[in-house]
Amino acid sequence: MCGIIGILGTRPVAPLLVDGLKRLEYRGYDSAGIATLENGHLTRLRAEGKLVRLEKKLAAQPLAGHTGIGHTRWATHGVPVERNAHPHMSGRVAVVHNGIVENFAELRAQLQEKGYKFESETDTEVIAHLVSEALAGGKTPVEAMRAVLPCLRGAFALALVFEGEEDLLIAARQGPPLAIGHGKGEMYVGSDAIALAPFTDTVSYLEDGDWVVLTRRSATVYDADGKQVNRAKKKSSGSAFLVSRGNHRHFMHKEMFEQPETVAHTLAHYLDLAKGTVRKLGNTPDWKALSRISFACCGTAYYSTLVARYWFESLAGLSVDHDVASEFRYREPPLDEDTLALFVSQSGETADTLACLRYCQQSGCKTGVVVNVAESTMAREADSVFPTLAGPEIGVASTKAFTAQLAALASLAVMAGRARGKIKARQEEELVRALGEVPRYLAQALKLEDTIGKLCRHLMTAQHVLYLGRGTACPVALEGALKLKELSYIHAEGYAAGELKHGPIALVDEDMPVIVVAPHDRWFEKTVSNMQEVAARGGRIILITDKRGAAAVSVKTLATLVLPDVPEIAAPIVYSVPVQLIAYHTAVLLGTDVDQPRNLAKSVTVE
Numbered sequence: 001m002c003g004i005i006g007i008l009g010t011r012p013v014a015p016l017l018v019d020g021l022k023r024l025e026y027r028g029y030d031s032a033g034i035a036t037l038e039n040g041h042l043t044r045l046r047a048e049g050k051l052v053r054l055e056k057k058l059a060a061q062p063l064a065g066h067t068g069i070g071h072t073r074w075a076t077h078g079v080p081v082e083r084n085a086h087p088h089m090s091g092r093v094a095v096v097h098n099g100i101v102e103n104f105a106e107l108r109a110q111l112q113e114k115g116y117k118f119e120s121e122t123d124t125e126v127i128a129h130l131v132s133e134a135l136a137g138g139k140t141p142v143e144a145m146r147a148v149l150p151c152l153r154g155a156f157a158l159a160l161v162f163e164g165e166e167d168l169l170i171a172a173r174q175g176p177p178l179a180i181g182h183g184k185g186e187m188y189v190g191s192d193a194i195a196l197a198p199f200t201d202t203v204s205y206l207e208d209g210d211w212v213v214l215t216r217r218s219a220t221v222y223d224a225d226g227k228q229v230n231r232a233k234k235k236s237s238g239s240a241f242l243v244s245r246g247n248h249r250h251f252m253h254k255e256m257f258e259q260p261e262t263v264a265h266t267l268a269h270y271l272d273l274a275k276g277t278v279r280k281l282g283n284t285p286d287w288k289a290l291s292r293i294s295f296a297c298c299g300t301a302y303y304s305t306l307v308a309r310y311w312f313e314s315l316a317g318l319s320v321d322h323d324v325a326s327e328f329r330y331r332e333p334p335l336d337e338d339t340l341a342l343f344v345s346q347s348g349e350t351a352d353t354l355a356c357l358r359y360c361q362q363s364g365c366k367t368g369v370v371v372n373v374a375e376s377t378m379a380r381e382a383d384s385v386f387p388t389l390a391g392p393e394i395g396v397a398s399t400k401a402f403t404a405q406l407a408a409l410a411s412l413a414v415m416a417g418r419a420r421g422k423i424k425a426r427q428e429e430e431l432v433r434a435l436g437e438v439p440r441y442l443a444q445a446l447k448l449e450d451t452i453g454k455l456c457r458h459l460m461t462a463q464h465v466l467y468l469g470r471g472t473a474c475p476v477a478l479e480g481a482l483k484l485k486e487l488s489y490i491h492a493e494g495y496a497a498g499e500l501k502h503g504p505i506a507l508v509d510e511d512m513p514v515i516v517v518a519p520h521d522r523w524f525e526k527t528v529s530n531m532q533e534v535a536a537r538g539g540r541i542i543l544i545t546d547k548r549g550a551a552a553v554s555v556k557t558l559a560t561l562v563l564p565d566v567p568e569i570a571a572p573i574v575y576s577v578p579v580q581l582i583a584y585h586t587a588v589l590l591g592t593d594v595d596q597p598r599n600l601a602k603s604v605t606v607e
Ligand code: M6R
Pocket: 298, 299, 300, 301, 344, 345, 346, 347, 348, 349, 350, 353, 396, 397, 398, 399, 486, 600, 601, 602, 603, 604
């Protein structure tokens, strides 16, 4: 989703702005631009496509100036072409914007009536014209912002610079996050601490409704009521964000191979592996007082909750309700104080998930979040925070965040089961020991890479791919299909294996690869029956199973990928690896943009 950077510098800012934008690339974008103040006058360069095109333009036509703003745009209103790229300018102001101005059509009509001409189809341009109108009416930039901000409805983050004002940058947050970076005689603003990492590790975060007036030596923050407020400075872990791909061809590849370590870190937070017990953590819900968990999340995080449902129901006797966050609120689900509303998010900023969290808090139920970005809005707002310690995930397609989410959720389910008396000390120890082995199993699963790389030659020509699974393997099948779609643009669908004969079997013919995720567990034999149904119709089966499964299965397969035999609670975490590798290697063979697939954004901050 769009990324914002703004700098009040003591040196030429154009290259610094581009550097900041590069760090925001992971969020997904389709055009980019910067504006600087050259001798008090606004100059701007924008380009469709990747940042390299903007850099080429800048090399040919450098922008001078020590004050500037930059933007990577993920198109919402208007196609991704240069005229819609940010910054947008009107009169003495230039603005960059992340989010959506919901009442833009109404504002645009009013401005057009007054004679304002629009160069773009964006909602952002109304902001430039509104501020410009206020400035033309004699207001100072600060007065203009104070007047314009209440006119804007929706969720947005903004940064603006003004002609003739070399020592001024104004930014505002209503929804998508915005961080202020405090430098030595320099001041910055950015969509996240990752963008600011090369410049400073001292940041403060704007809260919803805040806006800030920045000079090189000061940051004056106002809340939504216009009251001056203090937002604490923090040392960000930003320097840890100076991430590189190392020897890996893609961030995604690096992140997949980090999983033994990231899952180990996450498990160690929740489990005392030496003692075979769950740890006592502060700020956890009173599991005994709960009757229900209600999950709402998006995409891959949603699939982690589909796995977690099996764990919380069977291990803790808690009934689980789940939905995608974009639909949850429309159902107006009954929520009471016995319900824990639990959210899962890598970024902690996903607009739909955040809206559900706030909705649940207003409904009076307890909230918790399983989250990877410790400084995110969800981490700040939820009653209980359950970290995943996956480290920064840069590849748009989630991999190590997913397995860390599963590790955290499995640990929480054991914790809840123990607290509720549903599992005894012996079973706790067995489960904790089983989870403790997961990093080792993950390392073994990653060794399938070469085999999978070769196998993907059969998949790269497919038009459609079906993924099947039963029990906790079912959400892994759904996640596998999502990964393949995202990365290779091949149409893929995941189904509960038992649903096959209720419709999807109509698709099966000799051109259809069917990937079956089937550890040798209590559901295995039934899944084998579903494989027989596929084989009888000529479907090309790729079976992902373990040694016992491979020995037991009699169905003819195109390939059988053999994982180690693992305990049931470990299986969905371990089986995530081959489905990730399949998607990755198919995409590499097809030559798609693995780390930034088309149309996708890492942090989806609009509903
Ligand atoms: O940051 P979040 O975990 O809240 O993001 C949720 C989804 O947008 C995300 O998982 C998305 O589906 C990924 N592209 C999946 O690879």
